[in-house]
Amino acid sequence: MRTSFKTVANGLDFDSYPMRLWAKAKKYGIWDPAAIDFSQDKKDWAELDHLHQLFIARVVTQFQAGEEAVTLDLLPLIMAVAKEGRIEEEMFLTSFLWEEAKHVEGFSRFINEVIGPDIFAEAKKDALVPAYQTIFYEILPECLNKLTTDASPENMARASVTYNMIIEGVLAETGYLAFHQTLEANKILPGMMEFTAKLKQDESRHIAYGIFLLSRLISENGPSVWDAVQDQMQKMMFLAAAQIQQSDDLYDDNNMPFGLQKGAFTAYAQDQFMKRFARIERARTQTLEEIHEEAME
Numbered sequence: 001m002r003t004s005f006k007t008v009a010n011g012l013d014f015d016s017y018p019m020r021l022w023a024k025a026k027k028y029g030i031w032d033p034a035a036i037d038f039s040q041d042k043k044d045w046a047e048l049d050h051l052h053q054l055f056i057a058r059v060v061t062q063f064q065a066g067e068e069a070v071t072l073d074l075l076p077l078i079m080a081v082a083k084e085g086r087i088e089e090e091m092f093l094t095s096f097l098w099e100e101a102k103h104v105e106g107f108s109r110f111i112n113e114v115i116g117p118d119i120f121a122e123a124k125k126d127a128l129v130p131a132y133q134t135i136f137y138e139i140l141p142e143c144l145n146k147l148t149t150d151a152s153p154e155n156m157a158r159a160s161v162t163y164n165m166i167i168e169g170v171l172a173e174t175g176y177l178a179f180h181q182t183l184e185a186n187k188i189l190p191g192m193m194e195f196t197a198k199l200k201q202d203e204s205r206h207i208a209y210g211i212f213l214l215s216r217l218i219s220e221n222g223p224s225v226w227d228a229v230q231d232q233m234q235k236m237m238f239l240a241a242a243q244i245q246q247s248d249d250l251y252d253d254n255n256m257p258f259g260l261q262k263g264a265f266t267a268y269a270q271d272q273f274m275k276r277f278a279r280i281e282r283a284r285t286q287t288l289e290e291i292h293e294e295a296m297e
Contacts, residue, residue: 006087017212017295018088021205025095029205031198033106038191041114045189050119052182055257056189057115057123058250059178064107065128066171069136070163071100073144077159080151092209099202106195114189129246131239139236140167153221154228157214161229164210165276166236168203174244174269176200182258208295211276215283215291226284233280237273241266 078093143159
């Protein structure tokens with residue numbers, strides 16, 4: 001039974017980091033995927049050869065499946081935070097589901113209006129490589145759904161590592177790099193570039209919250225949470241690297257699309273991982289006040 005309301009007793013903490021993120025979500029998250037103009041993308045697509053179309057279609061397939069997965073699996077994290085009465089964090093988390101759903105819509109539009117059924121059917125035969133399936137078919141839903149029955153700090157940490165740090169902070173960031181080095185470098189598909197810029201902006205807030213959440217959990221609960229974070233980060237990074245390698249292996253060494261080099265994305269992913277890991281590790285010796293101050297910088 002509920003006995004009180006925080007906002008009645010003490011009001012919202014507008015100076016808290018989650019409320020700062022909430023303010024950014026309201027300001028920058030109000031965009032419509034239906035308004036993205038793909039007319040030039042259709043023209044550019046028609047000029048691409050089969051290899052380049054297939055590469056883009058495979059990347060889009062991985063993004064689309066991933067966005068659907070996180071949209072479907074996210075609710076238990078929101079519910080776990082809500083049950084703790086953290087109203088400021090829950091308010092910000094409501095924007096997650098809204099934004100992930102918009103990402104699903106945008107990629108669906110691109111698939112239907114630009115890629116078309118034939119090349120998409122070919123791409124999805126092999127785009128979701130084995131490591132991808134392990135991450136998105138097994139580990140993500142397992143970690144998030146576990147919070148419905150056991151929302152311990154350790155389980156919340158594993159869920160956030162999987163979703164915020166690896167799926168968004170490593171895999172999605174690597175996907176954006178792939179688009180930058182192919183679409184932006186060749187000045188093609190401007191609608192997709194506009195769309196992914198919006199995605200990156202949205203997910204930068206998601207990652208920022210994930211770092212804050214994990215830092216708070218470590219500071220509040222100590223070594224047991226850090227051990228869970230470290231274990232999940234290492235396990236998930238192994239799978240993320242395998243996914244990128246398996247995606248590279250879909251192409252012949254001497255015929256990579258857009259002149260890309262095999263292994264380049266793996267190195268970038270490793271760098272993203274180390275940055276996330278180092279930032280979270282600092283929480284082991286920080287107070288909640290110090291975590292809050294650093295997040296505000």
